[in-house]
Amino acid sequence: MLLACAPADAIGGGGTNDGTHGGTSHKDIYASATYSRIKVRQVTGPTGGKRGVLSSVDVNWEPPACWYEPVFTGEELKAFVDKTDGNGDVGIHESWFGKELWTDHYQDGKPENNFDDEHSTAKGYKDYNVDENGYFWRSVAPDTSDPKSWDCGKIMFWQDAGQVPKIAHAPTPEMLADYAYNQVKVPDTEIDSTPATKSTVNLPTWVWLDKGTFREIKVRAELPRTNLWAETTAKPVALHLNPGTEDAETYPSSGDCTINEDGSIGTPYAKGNADRTPPCGIRYLRATNSRPHRLKASITWQITWHGSDGSGGDLPDGIFETTQDMNVQEIQSVNR
Template identity: 50%
Template sequence: MRTRAGVATALALPLALLPTMAQAGSKTDQGASLGDAQGGKKGQNITVRTKVQTTVDGAPGSTKSGSLSSTDSNWTPPACWYEPAFSPKEIQSTVKTWRNFDISFFYGIGDFIGDSLDQRYKNGHPYKNYNLDKQGEGMFWAAAVNPNRKDEPEALSCDKPPFWVDEGDPPKEPLAVSPQVLAEYAYDELPVPDTEIKMAPTGKSTVNLPTWIWLDKAKFKKLSVTASLPGTGLSATTTAEPVSLHIEPGTGDAETYPASGECAINEDGSIGEPYAKGKAGKTPPCGVSYLRSTGDGESYPLSATVTWKINWTSTNGDGGDLPDGTFGTTQDVTVQEIQSVNR
């Protein structure tokens, strides 16, 4: 009797190779995990779970706090690409497995799927005998989806079924994995910290009195992510460095310090300056003054957004800049009137 796990393993590859709607999650002998095969713009979107690995600052397993948004509205990290996925023997053995498989309510499905696969990978349309004569001389490449962007329409743009690439030959497919693709994927994996600003006074701000704002230098520092594809020698490192904090008071009845609301990073890596006794009459290097109080139970949504400068390098010498990234948070600020005592 076949177990459920055995059935899932048998289903994995053929359903990923056919233009059907299916789910699978087994491991291939190359270590790839098959993801969902979904309908794309041409009726199919054949995908595998990517084998790309990432490390943060050289240490894997770092906790990701937030995702960067590109300051270039015309650019986003790639939603999908093609990467080495299947050997000739793997496709051949899976077709044989299918021909011995049937489902009670869909008699003959095994032969049907086997015939469909053989048309492409055995009978010369376009491959002959699964390319077994090239075993060890190349791989079938398949579409992989960026897990951070799997729900975006662009994730369906890699809609070609697995295709053969000889070992050492660069694939002619523009969306094939490359150092730049890895660098752009690493952009999505940068674990930028939450933008939780410190403010003084805490609690309630007061009309016309400056509120000091700053960020801890120990938290906001340069970080990097390296993305690599095992067995290919392809690797790229993407580095992000904080450069400024932008303040939006949440109302037009406010003044920011500086007037632009853009607080530059200090030489020691901090942003702004902590408030201390004796600074009440000074203008903060980073802060805000509210000109109107909030009503009872109301608040202003103050947003604080850090801008990160991004660049990348790779094992083949390629590299350059990527669009700046931003990540921010919003917090509610209550503003009270100055209280005075009449004698």
């Protein structure tokens, strides 16, 4: 019999089971406290093409580092212990190797210490509570190297069905909304421009984004066996242009191009508009030599959420940025 206090991903690999990634076995998911049972799916918005995740504009905002969620019924825990011979995670940073550890606590009622700062006592159970209606809950941490993952130090505990435990780091709709924030996949910011990749000194480059690509995106996160869910919505609200050099002007001068009423950004270039000022664009003042300018285009996404209990609100705006090369040429003239 051996008790090991170790990172939870020592058993069954690491990562989260967010409903969007494969490659984990049923046994791994139930053995490891790094796998969440939260199910995430995109409800609305574009799904094809190259996509990426958002970066919060609030440097102090971060997704939840740990939480508790239901894992086993009494019968399921008993079957798990018998099948694995008692090898698995009883908490984020506590793994039990040896069947007797599990049977002592969950079958024969022996108390154990929680893995929290107070080393509080966890009461034991009789025969895995197989005659009770409820679930054993366990802590979850997507990243066990995060120091805040140690905040969820209770070993696996029982909660009656239809109830969420009234403890710190219990799941809430807002927590699910925060979790879903990192699951929002937005389209790559591939801007259209005229000229496309080669601009001319002192002539404006028109920039725009298609209304069909940048649509509102809604992601739903649900935690099975709790009736808790939240929907997190990302809405594009602005495009910011950074020309990649100080020898340039942006339109508007702030570089912030707002979203039009139809959902597009900027205005496509039309023949005859070469001398007009674009509503969204750049004017380069010097030609490039061997190195093109690195034009940065970043979309600001406004993030809101609402949950199963009627709660809701705002989350920090998200940014998605890409870069593309821009060559700038001089106008060639011949004098006779």
